[in-house]
Amino acid sequence: AQTVTQSQPEMSVQEAETVTLSCTYDTSESDYYLFWYKQPPSRQMILVIRQEAYKQQNATENRFSVNFQKAAKSFSLKISDSQLGDAAMYFCACGGATNKLIFGTGTLLAVQP
């Protein structure tokens, strides 16, 4: 069984500042993947970043990076130089290599100009 927990229902950040969204997970899979998805008001889930659990190096995509702590089962997302377009709902998700994707409850990020 897999569970994903996001303990921050809402976060706010000033434009150009840095914000970190938290996520913890639990899984019995030995081969699994972790994801952060962005869901704007258009409702489409957009992949922000993904991390293979077997990789020790933290994934980075431009202004987005993760802090993956495997032993602590923690997977936080850092957004640097926040932009107004980053405002959205962010979901953390976990899935085994041959299994389904399980989502957290989401964090609503507001970006203040």
Place this chain on the structure above:
Amino acid sequence: EAGVAQSPRYKIIEKRQSVAFWCNPISGHATLYWYQQILGQGPKLLIQFQNNGVVDDSQLPKDRFSAERLKGVDSTLKIQPAKLEDSAVYLCASSLGVGVNYGYTFGSGTRLTVV
């Protein structure tokens, strides 16, 4: 490439009525997923198809929900009869194969309101 297409975008029905949602996945994607996203919650998997066969429907309320994927391409999700608690966004996603390592592509969803 074209994305995952879903219709309708919005639907309002009265309780006990029936409703159907349609999804056309990305061409060549063998795996198709239907997720239910209730307001304030993360998406929850309802059913997963591999081509036209069901891989996982353990979370599908089979007394009122049904889904099919004829010819292994597009898919229809039906609710009959609808209840108030079925109000949610229904998201369709597709991927090349079974497993999260292939990556999912999501559609924009159908927002269902049951009154």
